[in-house]
Amino acid sequence: MALLALALSSSCVLAQPAGPSPKEAAVTEATDSYKAALQSAGEAMKKFDDYVAGIDTKSPDPQVVAGNITSAIDKHFADETKEASKTFNDRLSELEGANASALDEKVRVALKAADEVKSVGELKVHEAHDLFAKMRKESKEDVRKEAGEVKKLALKAKKAARAVEKAKKHAGGEKGEKEAEHEFLRNEKVTEGMEKDAEHKRDQAEHKVQKYTGRVEHDVKKLSDSIMHDAKNESESMRHSVLEAQAKVLAAAKAEQAKKAAAAEEKAEAANKTAEEKSKPAEKDASKQKSAPKDDKEAGSKLDDGEKPADNTSDAAPVVDSSSPVASVDEDQTAPVEGAYTSASNTDVAEAAPVNGASIPVASPVPVFLAQLVFVVVGASVAGLIPNLRRRGSLREPALLG
Secondary structure, eight states: OHHHHHHHHHHHHHHSOOOOOHHHHHHHHHHHHHHHHHHHHHHHHHHHHHHHHHHHHTSOOHHHHHHHHHHHHHHHTHHHHHHHHHHHHHHHHHHHTOOGGGHHHHHHHHHHHHHHHHHHHHHHHHHHHHHHHHHHHHHHHHHHHHHHHHHHHHHHHHHHHHHHHHHHHHHSOHHHHHHHHHHHHHHHHHHHHHHHHHHHHHHHHHHHHHHHHHHHHHHHHHHHHHHHHHHHHHHHHHHHHHHHHHHHHHHHHHHHHHHHHHHHHHHHHHHHHHHHHHHHHHHHHHHHHHHHHHHHHHHHHHHHTTOOOTTOOSSSOOOOOTTSHHHHHHHHHHSOOTTOOOOOOSSSEEEOOOBTTBOOEEEOOHHHHHHHHHHHHHHHHHHHHHHHHHHHTSSOHHHHHO
């Protein structure tokens, strides 16, 4: 039984077909590797095709993308914007409370803070364009990456096809070498075709990316212009506030200066008024002192002009008794009474006109009358001549009074 079993087992072993040779196994392994590589390259190509087609169909709206960019920029510069506004408000408050001497420096600092707000806007715009450029660059890099993956897998498949060719040449004879070469040429054509398709689709994808990102760029520019416009307007408004505050400070300083000048002028006027009031008694005394010599001088002038004081009788006509005829004649000739008539003749006796209703006979000796008449005429002539001589300077007052 044991021998039978051994014989049967030996016969079964001999009956089994022989396995593949190492050369054939190498050919099979190389062929499987090529097929796997070719399949991976095909899958990468399909994925790349979908990616290129999705640039037009799956990309978000350019306006949305631009809005996301500017929103990200606003968020990124939120702290800078807040700090710039706070700094300006602080500088403006300092300006409003500044005095005139430090006004120029406060204005310069406040204007610089206003310009800083515009600078933050400029930074936002610059950053938005940088972010867009980065997005465009990344999109193009994604296209190149996808295309490069396809080319990489196609090249790997090509190398696998070369390994198949080599294994078949090693396994077969001369006939096997020719078949292996023809098979490799077919496989090479497939893999190189995949590489060319990947490059073509890469260029096509880059063009689509450029077109799409161009639309995004347009919207980003519009939003950037809006950001810059708002920043400039805010900065200009701040500068206007600075100039208004400066004008108020100057007006207040001018008003204060005018107030001080008015107070000083009022004080000076009060001082002048007080001085005038104090000087009035002195002026009155001076005027009184001046008026006394003037009255004396006027009195002397009246004497010089022939006027005689009432109580001075030294230069008057001789006083004659009124009972005498000479006195009657003298009084009638020198001082006629209003309403009376006087007459004189060469006769010894003259009859006067009625005086107070009575007729008084006047006896006037001719020699005495003539003497008195000459005395009166000469006295009047001398009295009229003396002022003329004084005015001409030919006669001095001390000599006349002496």
